[in-house]
Amino acid sequence: xxxxxxGLDSVRRGDFSLSLCSRAVLWCLAVVCLSGCQSVAxxxxxxxxxxxxxxxSRPIDEVIRDPKTSDPLRDRLRFVESVRDYAESELxxxxxxxxxxxxxxxxxxxxxxxxxxxxxxxxxxLFCHPITGCVAYQGYFDRVDALAFxxxxxxxxxxxxxGPVAAYSTLGWFADPVLSSVLHYPDTQLAExxxxxxxxxxxxxxxxxxxxxxxATFVARAGVEQWLTxxxxxxxxxxxxxxxxxxxxxxxxxxxxRLALGELYARSITQVDMRLQKRMMLxxxxxxxxxxxxxxxxxxxxxxxxxxxxxxxxxxxxxYHDDIDLFASLFEKADxxxxxxxxxxxxxxxxRNAAQD
Numbered sequence: 001x002x003x004x005x006x007g008l009d010s011v012r013r014g015d016f017s018l019s020l021c022s023r024a025v026l027w028c029l030a031v032v033c034l035s036g037c038q039s040v041a042x043x044x045x046x047x048x049x050x051x052x053x054x055x056x057s058r059p060i061d062e063v064i065r066d067p068k069t070s071d072p073l074r075d076r077l078r079f080v081e082s083v084r085d086y087a088e089s090e091l092x093x094x095x096x097x098x099x100x101x102x103x104x105x106x107x108x109x110x111x112x113x114x115x116x117x118x119x120x121x122x123x124x125x126l127f128c129h130p131i132t133g134c135v136a137y138q139g140y141f142d143r144v145d146a147l148a149f150x151x152x153x154x155x156x157x158x159x160x161x162x163g164p165v166a167a168y169s170t171l172g173w174f175a176d177p178v179l180s181s182v183l184h185y186p187d188t189q190l191a192e193x194x195x196x197x198x199x200x201x202x203x204x205x206x207x208x209x210x211x212x213x214x215x216a217t218f219v220a221r222a223g224v225e226q227w228l229t230x231x232x233x234x235x236x237x238x239x240x241x242x243x244x245x246x247x248x249x250x251x252x253x254x255x256x257x258r259l260a261l262g263e264l265y266a267r268s269i270t271q272v273d274m275r276l277q278k279r280m281m282l283x284x285x286x287x288x289x290x291x292x293x294x295x296x297x298x299x300x301x302x303x304x305x306x307x308x309x310x311x312x313x314x315x316x317x318x319x320y321h322d323d324i325d326l327f328a329s330l331f332e333k334a335d336x337x338x339x340x341x342x343x344x345x346x347x348x349x350x351x352r353n354a355a356q357d
Contacts (some may be wrong), residue, residue, distance in 0.1 A: 018059065039044045042138075050142030050170070053110070057101040057177040076183045076190075077102060077146045083227070092338050097175030104180040109164035111139040112146035116158040117311035120265045120274060122258050124209075124315040125158060131169070131204025136319050139165065139231065157304040161312040167193055169200040188224055188240050195222035203347050214323035215345060222331060222338075246296050249287065249323050257285040258314045282309045 060077045063069050069077075080099060087093040116125040124136035140146040143162075166181045182193055188218040199219035205211050221244060228237040260328050264277055289305050304313070327345065334340035 016271070025199060045141055045145060050174070053103050053177060054174060057103040060100055060102050060178070063102050073183070074140035075263070079190070080178050080194070084193050085196050087195055087223070087225055090226065091195065091219070092342065093195065094170060094172065096201060096202045098198065098201060099176065099178045099194055101175060101177040105178040107181070108181055109166055109183055110179055111141060111165035111168055112143045112151050113137045113139050113163050113165050114146050115161045115316040116150070116153045116311045117315050119157060119159060119311070122262045122265065122311055122315060124312065124319070136209040136315065139168065159312045161231065161309040161310065161316055163316065167197060169203050170196040172201040188228070189235065191227060192220040192224045195223035202346060203349065205353065208352070209319045210322045211349065211352070213320040215327055217320050218324055218331070249292060250301050251317060252313055253292065254286050254317050255321070256301060257281055261311070281285070285309065
Protein backbone atom coordinates (compact mmCIF):
# COMPACT_ATOMS: atom_id res chain seq x y z
CA UNK A 1 0.00 0.00 0.00
CA UNK A 2 1.19 3.57 -0.65
CA UNK A 3 2.17 5.30 2.55
CA UNK A 4 -0.25 7.99 3.72
CA UNK A 5 1.27 11.41 3.32
CA UNK A 6 2.25 13.44 6.34
CA GLY A 7 3.74 16.88 6.81
CA LEU A 8 3.04 20.31 5.39
CA ASP A 9 2.11 19.28 1.86
CA SER A 10 -0.74 17.07 3.01
CA VAL A 11 -1.97 19.80 5.35
CA ARG A 12 -1.81 22.41 2.59
CA ARG A 13 -4.21 20.45 0.44
CA GLY A 14 -5.78 18.49 3.27
CA ASP A 15 -9.24 20.10 3.38
CA PHE A 16 -10.44 18.28 0.28
CA SER A 17 -8.68 15.01 1.00
CA LEU A 18 -9.61 14.90 4.68
CA SER A 19 -13.24 15.56 3.83
CA LEU A 20 -13.33 12.72 1.33
CA CYS A 21 -11.38 10.39 3.60
CA SER A 22 -13.81 11.08 6.42
CA ARG A 23 -16.66 10.26 4.08
CA ALA A 24 -14.90 7.06 3.02
CA VAL A 25 -14.41 5.91 6.59
CA LEU A 26 -17.92 6.88 7.69
CA TRP A 27 -19.44 5.21 4.65
CA CYS A 28 -17.59 1.97 5.27
CA LEU A 29 -18.37 2.06 8.99
CA ALA A 30 -22.03 2.44 8.14
CA VAL A 31 -21.79 -0.59 5.87
CA VAL A 32 -20.15 -2.57 8.68
CA CYS A 33 -23.02 -1.73 11.01
CA LEU A 34 -25.48 -2.94 8.41
CA SER A 35 -23.65 -6.15 7.59
CA GLY A 36 -22.50 -7.52 10.94
CA CYS A 37 -19.28 -7.98 12.85
CA GLN A 38 -18.00 -10.80 10.64
CA SER A 39 -17.48 -8.25 7.86
CA VAL A 40 -15.50 -5.76 9.97
CA ALA A 41 -12.10 -6.90 8.67
CA UNK A 42 -13.19 -6.75 5.04
CA UNK A 43 -14.77 -3.31 5.25
CA UNK A 44 -11.91 -1.97 7.34
CA UNK A 45 -9.39 -2.80 4.62
CA UNK A 46 -11.78 -1.24 2.10
CA UNK A 47 -12.04 1.96 4.14
CA UNK A 48 -8.28 2.21 4.63
CA UNK A 49 -7.54 1.48 0.98
CA UNK A 50 -10.13 3.90 -0.38
CA UNK A 51 -9.05 6.62 2.04
CA UNK A 52 -5.43 6.24 0.92
CA UNK A 53 -6.40 6.81 -2.71
CA UNK A 54 -8.33 9.96 -1.86
CA UNK A 55 -5.83 11.29 0.67
CA UNK A 56 -2.95 11.10 -1.79
CA SER A 57 -4.85 12.48 -4.77
CA ARG A 58 -4.05 15.87 -6.30
CA PRO A 59 -6.00 17.95 -8.84
CA ILE A 60 -4.77 17.07 -12.31
CA ASP A 61 -4.33 20.71 -13.30
CA GLU A 62 -2.14 21.20 -10.21
CA VAL A 63 0.05 18.24 -11.16
CA ILE A 64 0.34 19.55 -14.72
CA ARG A 65 1.47 22.98 -13.48
CA ASP A 66 3.95 21.49 -11.01
CA PRO A 67 7.50 22.05 -12.40
CA LYS A 68 8.56 18.77 -10.79
CA THR A 69 6.14 16.81 -12.97
CA SER A 70 7.85 14.88 -15.76
CA ASP A 71 6.88 15.66 -19.35
CA PRO A 72 5.53 12.13 -20.02
CA LEU A 73 3.28 12.29 -16.94
CA ARG A 74 2.12 15.79 -17.87
CA ASP A 75 1.21 14.62 -21.38
CA ARG A 76 -0.75 11.62 -20.10
CA LEU A 77 -2.70 13.74 -17.63
CA ARG A 78 -3.56 16.24 -20.36
CA PHE A 79 -4.81 13.32 -22.39
CA VAL A 80 -6.96 12.15 -19.48
CA GLU A 81 -8.46 15.63 -19.20
CA SER A 82 -9.33 15.68 -22.89
CA VAL A 83 -10.94 12.23 -22.72
CA ARG A 84 -12.87 13.20 -19.60
CA ASP A 85 -14.18 16.33 -21.32
CA TYR A 86 -15.23 14.29 -24.34
CA ALA A 87 -17.04 11.78 -22.14
CA GLU A 88 -19.14 14.55 -20.64
CA SER A 89 -19.86 16.60 -23.74
CA GLU A 90 -20.23 13.92 -26.42
CA LEU A 91 -21.08 10.67 -24.65
CA UNK A 92 -23.27 12.36 -22.01
CA UNK A 93 -21.56 10.52 -19.20
CA UNK A 94 -21.78 12.01 -15.68
CA UNK A 95 -20.10 15.38 -15.10
CA UNK A 96 -18.80 14.40 -11.68
CA UNK A 97 -15.42 15.05 -10.16
CA UNK A 98 -14.13 11.64 -11.19
CA UNK A 99 -10.89 11.59 -13.17
CA UNK A 100 -10.20 15.23 -12.33
CA UNK A 101 -7.59 14.21 -9.76
CA UNK A 102 -4.51 11.98 -9.89
CA UNK A 103 -3.09 9.45 -7.43
CA UNK A 104 0.30 7.80 -7.73
CA UNK A 105 -0.34 4.45 -6.04
CA UNK A 106 3.24 3.23 -6.36
CA UNK A 107 2.30 -0.21 -7.66
CA UNK A 108 0.95 -1.87 -10.79
CA UNK A 109 -2.54 -2.72 -9.53
CA UNK A 110 -4.92 -1.09 -7.11
CA UNK A 111 -7.04 -4.13 -6.24
CA UNK A 112 -7.13 -7.90 -6.41
CA UNK A 113 -10.48 -9.42 -7.33
CA UNK A 114 -11.69 -12.82 -6.17
CA UNK A 115 -14.28 -14.77 -8.18
CA UNK A 116 -15.56 -18.15 -7.01
CA UNK A 117 -17.77 -20.92 -8.39
CA UNK A 118 -18.73 -24.41 -7.31
CA UNK A 119 -16.96 -27.36 -8.94
CA UNK A 120 -19.98 -28.27 -11.02
CA UNK A 121 -21.59 -24.89 -11.67
CA UNK A 122 -21.00 -22.17 -14.23
CA UNK A 123 -22.60 -19.52 -12.03
CA UNK A 124 -20.31 -17.38 -9.86
CA UNK A 125 -20.78 -17.17 -6.12
CA LEU A 126 -22.40 -13.89 -5.12
CA PHE A 127 -20.99 -11.63 -2.42
CA CYS A 128 -23.67 -9.41 -0.95
CA HIS A 129 -23.12 -5.91 0.43
CA PRO A 130 -25.60 -3.29 1.66
CA ILE A 131 -24.72 -0.66 -0.97
CA THR A 132 -23.97 -2.58 -4.16
CA GLY A 133 -26.24 -5.53 -3.58
CA CYS A 134 -24.93 -8.95 -4.57
CA VAL A 135 -21.98 -8.96 -6.96
CA ALA A 136 -19.95 -11.77 -8.52
CA TYR A 137 -16.58 -10.72 -7.10
CA GLN A 138 -14.91 -9.43 -3.97
CA GLY A 139 -12.03 -6.96 -4.07
CA TYR A 140 -9.03 -6.54 -1.78
CA PHE A 141 -6.37 -3.84 -1.73
CA ASP A 142 -3.74 -6.37 -0.63
CA ARG A 143 -3.00 -9.42 -2.78
CA VAL A 144 -2.16 -11.46 0.32
CA ASP A 145 -5.65 -10.81 1.70
CA ALA A 146 -7.22 -11.78 -1.62
CA LEU A 147 -5.27 -15.03 -1.77
CA ALA A 148 -6.15 -15.85 1.83
CA PHE A 149 -9.84 -15.26 1.12
CA UNK A 150 -9.61 -17.45 -1.99
CA UNK A 151 -7.92 -20.22 -0.01
CA UNK A 152 -10.74 -20.11 2.51
CA UNK A 153 -13.29 -20.53 -0.26
CA UNK A 154 -11.31 -23.38 -1.80
CA UNK A 155 -11.26 -25.17 1.56
CA UNK A 156 -15.06 -25.31 1.37
CA UNK A 157 -15.08 -26.74 -2.15
CA UNK A 158 -15.14 -23.66 -4.37
CA UNK A 159 -12.95 -23.04 -7.38
CA UNK A 160 -11.51 -19.54 -7.41
CA UNK A 161 -9.85 -17.03 -9.69
CA UNK A 162 -7.76 -14.18 -8.28
CA GLY A 163 -6.88 -11.42 -10.70
CA PRO A 164 -5.36 -7.93 -10.63
CA VAL A 165 -7.45 -4.79 -11.11
CA ALA A 166 -5.86 -1.59 -12.40
CA ALA A 167 -8.87 0.69 -11.74
CA TYR A 168 -12.39 0.58 -10.34
CA SER A 169 -15.44 2.77 -9.78
CA THR A 170 -17.00 3.83 -6.48
CA LEU A 171 -20.25 4.38 -8.42
CA GLY A 172 -20.31 8.11 -7.76
CA TRP A 173 -19.94 7.86 -3.98
CA PHE A 174 -16.54 9.54 -4.35
CA ALA A 175 -14.72 11.49 -7.03
CA ASP A 176 -12.52 8.69 -8.34
CA PRO A 177 -8.98 9.81 -9.20
CA VAL A 178 -7.13 8.53 -12.22
CA LEU A 179 -4.48 6.13 -10.97
CA SER A 180 -0.85 5.80 -11.99
CA SER A 181 -1.50 2.11 -12.65
CA VAL A 182 -3.36 2.90 -15.89
CA LEU A 183 -1.39 5.78 -17.41
CA HIS A 184 0.88 3.45 -19.38
CA TYR A 185 -2.12 2.15 -21.32
CA PRO A 186 -2.30 3.01 -25.04
CA ASP A 187 -4.65 5.90 -25.85
CA THR A 188 -7.59 3.76 -26.93
CA GLN A 189 -7.31 1.44 -23.93
CA LEU A 190 -7.09 4.32 -21.45
CA ALA A 191 -10.06 6.09 -23.04
CA GLU A 192 -12.00 2.83 -22.99
CA UNK A 193 -11.28 2.37 -19.29
CA UNK A 194 -12.41 5.91 -18.41
CA UNK A 195 -15.62 5.52 -20.42
CA UNK A 196 -16.25 2.13 -18.76
CA UNK A 197 -15.90 3.41 -15.21
CA UNK A 198 -17.99 6.53 -15.89
CA UNK A 199 -20.72 4.32 -17.34
CA UNK A 200 -20.94 2.66 -13.92
CA UNK A 201 -21.57 6.09 -12.40
CA UNK A 202 -24.34 6.69 -14.92
CA UNK A 203 -26.18 3.44 -14.26
CA UNK A 204 -25.66 0.65 -11.77
CA UNK A 205 -28.26 -1.98 -10.92
CA UNK A 206 -27.58 -3.46 -7.46
CA UNK A 207 -27.28 -7.22 -7.59
CA UNK A 208 -26.89 -7.61 -11.38
CA UNK A 209 -23.18 -7.93 -12.18
CA UNK A 210 -23.65 -9.15 -15.75
CA UNK A 211 -26.01 -6.30 -16.65
CA UNK A 212 -23.73 -3.68 -15.11
CA UNK A 213 -20.45 -4.90 -16.54
CA UNK A 214 -21.84 -5.65 -19.98
CA UNK A 215 -23.42 -2.20 -20.13
CA ALA A 216 -20.19 -0.47 -19.14
CA THR A 217 -18.18 -2.62 -21.56
CA PHE A 218 -20.50 -1.75 -24.44
CA VAL A 219 -20.58 1.98 -23.65
CA ALA A 220 -16.78 2.02 -23.48
CA ARG A 221 -16.37 0.32 -26.84
CA ALA A 222 -19.01 2.40 -28.62
CA GLY A 223 -17.60 5.52 -26.98
CA VAL A 224 -14.08 4.84 -28.22
CA GLU A 225 -15.35 4.22 -31.75
CA GLN A 226 -17.17 7.57 -31.78
CA TRP A 227 -14.22 9.35 -30.18
CA LEU A 228 -11.81 8.01 -32.80
CA THR A 229 -14.25 8.89 -35.58
CA UNK A 230 -14.65 12.44 -34.31
CA UNK A 231 -10.87 12.72 -33.95
CA UNK A 232 -10.33 11.69 -37.56
CA UNK A 233 -8.10 8.80 -36.50
CA UNK A 234 -9.32 6.43 -39.19
CA UNK A 235 -6.39 4.02 -39.09
CA UNK A 236 -6.58 3.72 -35.30
CA UNK A 237 -10.34 3.18 -35.52
CA UNK A 238 -9.93 0.30 -37.96
CA UNK A 239 -7.25 -1.22 -35.75
CA UNK A 240 -9.51 -0.86 -32.70
CA UNK A 241 -12.40 -2.56 -34.51
CA UNK A 242 -10.15 -5.39 -35.66
CA UNK A 243 -8.91 -5.88 -32.10
CA UNK A 244 -12.53 -5.95 -30.91
CA UNK A 245 -13.38 -8.68 -33.42
CA UNK A 246 -10.46 -10.81 -32.27
CA UNK A 247 -11.40 -10.17 -28.65
CA UNK A 248 -15.01 -11.19 -29.28
CA UNK A 249 -13.96 -14.40 -31.01
CA UNK A 250 -11.90 -15.35 -27.99
CA UNK A 251 -14.76 -14.49 -25.65
CA UNK A 252 -17.11 -16.59 -27.78
CA UNK A 253 -14.79 -19.58 -27.43
CA UNK A 254 -14.99 -19.16 -23.67
CA UNK A 255 -18.75 -18.61 -23.73
CA UNK A 256 -19.37 -21.73 -25.84
CA UNK A 257 -17.35 -23.83 -23.41
CA ARG A 258 -19.19 -22.36 -20.46
CA LEU A 259 -22.54 -23.21 -22.07
CA ALA A 260 -21.37 -26.75 -22.79
CA LEU A 261 -20.24 -27.12 -19.20
CA GLY A 262 -23.63 -25.94 -18.01
CA GLU A 263 -25.26 -28.71 -20.03
CA LEU A 264 -22.77 -31.22 -18.63
CA TYR A 265 -23.46 -30.20 -15.04
CA ALA A 266 -27.20 -30.69 -15.61
CA ARG A 267 -26.73 -34.34 -16.61
CA SER A 268 -27.36 -37.26 -14.26
CA ILE A 269 -23.91 -38.87 -14.29
CA THR A 270 -21.39 -39.69 -11.62
CA GLN A 271 -19.11 -36.97 -10.30
CA VAL A 272 -16.11 -38.96 -11.53
CA ASP A 273 -17.42 -38.95 -15.11
CA MET A 274 -18.48 -35.32 -14.83
CA ARG A 275 -15.07 -34.30 -13.55
CA LEU A 276 -13.35 -36.16 -16.39
CA GLN A 277 -15.55 -34.63 -19.10
CA LYS A 278 -15.12 -31.19 -17.56
CA ARG A 279 -11.35 -31.49 -17.76
CA MET A 280 -11.59 -32.62 -21.39
CA MET A 281 -13.74 -29.60 -22.26
CA LEU A 282 -11.36 -27.17 -20.59
CA UNK A 283 -8.38 -28.76 -22.35
CA UNK A 284 -10.25 -28.50 -25.64
CA UNK A 285 -10.87 -24.80 -24.99
CA UNK A 286 -7.15 -24.22 -24.52
CA UNK A 287 -6.41 -26.08 -27.75
CA UNK A 288 -9.09 -24.11 -29.64
CA UNK A 289 -7.52 -20.89 -28.44
CA UNK A 290 -4.07 -22.03 -29.54
CA UNK A 291 -5.41 -22.76 -33.02
CA UNK A 292 -7.11 -19.37 -33.17
CA UNK A 293 -3.94 -17.75 -31.87
CA UNK A 294 -2.01 -19.08 -34.86
CA UNK A 295 -4.40 -17.46 -37.35
CA UNK A 296 -4.78 -14.08 -35.64
CA UNK A 297 -2.73 -11.38 -33.97
CA UNK A 298 -4.41 -11.83 -30.60
CA UNK A 299 -1.94 -12.43 -27.79
CA UNK A 300 -3.20 -10.61 -24.71
CA UNK A 301 -5.14 -13.72 -23.65
CA UNK A 302 -2.05 -15.95 -23.54
CA UNK A 303 -1.39 -15.48 -19.83
CA UNK A 304 -5.06 -15.96 -18.98
CA UNK A 305 -5.10 -19.39 -20.62
CA UNK A 306 -1.68 -20.44 -19.37
CA UNK A 307 -2.61 -19.88 -15.71
CA UNK A 308 -5.17 -22.69 -15.80
CA UNK A 309 -8.93 -22.73 -16.26
CA UNK A 310 -11.86 -23.42 -13.97
CA UNK A 311 -15.49 -22.39 -13.57
CA UNK A 312 -14.57 -19.21 -11.72
CA UNK A 313 -12.27 -17.95 -14.48
CA UNK A 314 -14.87 -18.61 -17.15
CA UNK A 315 -17.55 -16.87 -15.08
CA UNK A 316 -15.36 -13.78 -14.67
CA UNK A 317 -15.34 -13.30 -18.45
CA UNK A 318 -19.07 -13.90 -18.78
CA UNK A 319 -19.87 -11.10 -16.35
CA TYR A 320 -18.38 -8.54 -18.73
CA HIS A 321 -19.82 -9.84 -22.00
CA ASP A 322 -22.97 -11.95 -21.64
CA ASP A 323 -25.36 -9.02 -22.28
CA ILE A 324 -23.26 -7.21 -24.90
CA ASP A 325 -25.52 -8.22 -27.80
CA LEU A 326 -28.53 -6.91 -25.91
CA PHE A 327 -26.99 -3.46 -25.53
CA ALA A 328 -25.74 -3.46 -29.11
CA SER A 329 -29.32 -4.04 -30.26
CA LEU A 330 -30.63 -1.18 -28.13
CA PHE A 331 -27.89 1.11 -29.47
CA GLU A 332 -28.87 0.29 -33.05
CA LYS A 333 -32.53 0.99 -32.28
CA ALA A 334 -31.45 4.33 -30.79
CA ASP A 335 -29.68 5.14 -34.09
CA UNK A 336 -26.40 5.45 -32.19
CA UNK A 337 -27.78 8.31 -30.10
CA UNK A 338 -26.28 7.87 -26.64
CA UNK A 339 -28.98 9.84 -24.80
CA UNK A 340 -31.78 7.80 -26.40
CA UNK A 341 -29.80 4.64 -25.72
CA UNK A 342 -29.41 5.47 -22.03
CA UNK A 343 -33.15 6.11 -21.76
CA UNK A 344 -33.84 2.65 -23.22
CA UNK A 345 -31.32 1.00 -20.91
CA UNK A 346 -32.83 2.67 -17.85
CA UNK A 347 -36.27 1.43 -18.90
CA UNK A 348 -34.88 -2.07 -19.35
CA UNK A 349 -33.21 -1.95 -15.93
CA UNK A 350 -36.47 -0.84 -14.33
CA UNK A 351 -38.41 -3.66 -15.99
CA ARG A 352 -35.85 -6.24 -14.86
CA ASN A 353 -36.02 -4.92 -11.31
CA ALA A 354 -39.82 -5.07 -11.38
CA ALA A 355 -39.70 -8.67 -12.62
CA GLN A 356 -37.42 -9.65 -9.74
CA ASP A 357 -39.63 -8.04 -7.08
